Amino acid sequence: MKLVAAKVPVSTVWTAPDAPRDIDAAAVAAQPDVAAWAKSMDTETRLGLHGRTLTQLLFAEPVLVRSERDGWSEILAPWQPSSNDELGYPGWVPSSHLGELPGSATAPVAITVPTATLLAEPGAGEPLGELSFATVLASTEHADGYTRVATPDGGSGWLADDVLRSVEQPSAPEDRLRLGAMFLGLEYLWGGTSAYGLDCSGLTHTVCRVLGLRIPRDAHDQAAMLENIPLDEAQPGDLYFFGRPGKQIHHVGFASACGMMHASETGKRLEDATLADDRRATLVAAAKL
Known part of the structure; x- marks a missing residue:
């Protein structure tokens, strides 16, 4: 296997x-337009993603390539822990979406806003791309309110300091809810981990990534691998998990003062709302981060 990186802002991982x-x-275009793709799909089309999409890679995210076939790469995503493979989340992406790892891997910073423009020079120059929330990059230099970051294939670019935070900076439970709240009203996207669409565990996984917390990608793995606590001890910012008797955990959200902040299901939008009776009936576990 070889270690590479996603070189496009968002690469969707397919079955x-x-x-x-x-x-x-x-x-799946060589230069994907995930915003346009998400906008083009109605609810029925989005339902058709079940069994097709798995997750998404963000710009500069490391990727292990297991095999290649007809312009596609079979990959593992180490930043997305999964019970499906101990090395990372498995799936397939277009090979054109992959490039060489950035030259630096120190002082990592994460994008804390829905999207941020990567510039050729501090505050100026040609835009190099629009990057998604939760993109994590190595910082190499600071100047005039901007941070220089290493990019795939030996490149670099600049991001405004006010859209970044160090992933090594301590965080609090309220930070999870504050970051998640930026996406209230965002339409659910099966397999989504970007600003253009999130699924339930995509929301919790990406918010935690920004805060330097690496948790599994899927809800059932999060429930299995995180520190479980009694339901009545859950506080805002902790995780709620949902399942049916004899079935795998199928949903996750952040406990909140209202009830729960979560990406509900295909056809609905990310919300912070009270727990409906049918939802409460399947609440089976809670975990502390």
């Missing part, structure tokens, strides 16, 4: 090279 449909062309 197989033949999983994408015609309507998914914008997501």
Whole structure:
């Protein structure tokens, strides 16, 4: 296997090279337009992603390539722990979405706003791309309110300091809710881990990534690997998990003062709301981060 990195802002991970449909062309293009792809799909089309998409990679995220076939790479995502493989979340992405690892891996910073413009020079120059929330990059220099970051294939760019935080900076439970609240009203996207769409565990995973907390990608793995606590001890910022008798955990959200902040399901939008009776009936566990 070889270690590379995602070199596009968002690369969607698929179950197989033949999983994408015609309507998914914008997501698998050599320069994907995930915003346009998400906008193009109605609820029925989004439901069709079940069994096709798995997760998403963000710019500069490390990737292990297991094999290559017909322009596609079978990959593992080490930053997304999974019970499916001890080395990281498995799936397939277009090989054109992958490049060489950034040259530096120190002083990591994360994007804390929905999207941020990567610039060629501090505060000026040609925009190099629009990067998503939770993109983590190595910082190499600071100047005039901007941070220089290492990018794949030996490049670099600049991001405004006010859109970044050090992932090594301590955080508090309220930070999780503050960051999650930026996406209230965002339409649910199966497999989504970017500002253009999130699923339930995508929300919790990416918010934690910004805060320097590496947790599993999927809800059932989060429940299995994190410190479980009694339901009546859960505080805002902790995690709630949901499941049915004899079934795998199928949903997760952040406990909140209202009830729960979560990406509900396909056809609905990210909300912070009281727990409905049917939801409360499947609340089975809580965990502290």
